[in-house]
Amino acid sequence: MVFVESIGEIMKINIKTFNDWAIADKDLDMQRGHEAPVDFMFNLVSEKTNVFKNDFSFLDVGCGNGWVVRKISKLQKCILAEGVDGAPEMINKAKRYDSKNNYYTEDIEDWIPNKKYDIIFSMEVFYYFKDPQKIINNLVQSLNSGGVLVIGIDHYAENIPSLNWDKEYNISTNTLYINDWKQLFLDANLNNIAKVQYGESNDWQGTLILLGNKKT
Numbered sequence: 410m411v412f413v414e415s416i417g418e419i420m421k422i423n424i425k426t427f428n429d430w431a432i433a434d435k436d437l438d439m440q441r442g443h444e445a446p447v448d449f450m451f452n453l454v455s456e457k458t459n460v461f462k463n464d465f466s467f468l469d470v471g472c473g474n475g476w477v478v479r480k481i482s483k484l485q486k487c488i489l490a491e492g493v494d495g496a497p498e499m500i501n502k503a504k505r506y507d508s509k510n511n512y513y514t515e516d517i518e519d520w521i522p523n524k525k526y527d528i529i530f531s532m533e534v535f536y537y538f539k540d541p542q543k544i545i546n547n548l549v550q551s552l553n554s555g556g557v558l559v560i561g562i563d564h565y566a567e568n569i570p571s572l573n574w575d576k577e578y579n580i581s582t583n584t585l586y587i588n589d590w591k592q593l594f595l596d597a598n599l600n601n602i603a604k605v606q607y608g609e610s611n612d613w614q615g616t617l618i619l620l621g622n623k624k625t
């Protein structure tokens with residue numbers, strides 16, 4: 410794991426990079442780029458599960474500036490929407506835009522939620538984790554029975570244009586194959602696992618989306 414010194418604090422390189430992005434307002438470009446795959450992910454959740462049919466609680470893991478928390482919290486059946494991110498400047502922005510929902514500054518690799526949710530969602534975060542299985546297992550523990558875990562990632566071994574992002578963006582990535590990601594969901598004992606790629610074009614393989622239900 411790579412750490413860097415920032416204003417007298419030691420931050421993980423990924424968190425430091427995104428903290429800088431928040432200061433430079435690059436979170437807004439990221440938001441625009443992620444909107445279509447995120448909409449697709451929620452359509453998939455509607456299609457494959459019943460979680461949106463009843464009152465539901467929602468957690469965004471690696472929420473950035475909180476745009477997905479704000480979006481989901483507007484749904485009538487949403488009774489709780491929260492976001493967690495390691496970059497303090499991302500969370501400062503989220504709190505500035507939104508005083509209604511809860512946002513936490515935490516390093517997700519050392520964090521276990523203290524409540525349970527019906528939907529745990531994450532966009533473009535999981536390949537930053539050294540041990541994604543540990544995080545998935547922790548999050549499954551934090552799902553209500555029948556709850557859904559849905560993640561989207563653009564960096565994976567088959568998606569060749571994403572493989573130089575370490576150098577291009579000053580980040581540290583954990584590069585797995587599509588079937589490795591699916592196996593992490595299987596090993597977390599999730600049910601009804603769906604694996605979909607969204608937005609493929611030319612050599613870009615699209616956002617890899619994985620969804621699974623906690624057994625009832």
Ligand SMILES: C[S@@+](CC[C@H](N)C(=O)[O-])C[C@H]1O[C@@H](n2cnc3c(N)ncnc32)[C@H](O)[C@@H]1O
Nearest residue numbers: 427443471472473494495496516517532533537
């Ligand atoms: C590519 S951004 C995606 C942000 C948001 N999900 C979106 O779609 O706009 C990745 C986010 O993961 C966060 N992150 C990376 N590693 C983290 C860690 N170990 N703990 C907490 N957050 C982390 C970064 O701070 C950043 O905000």
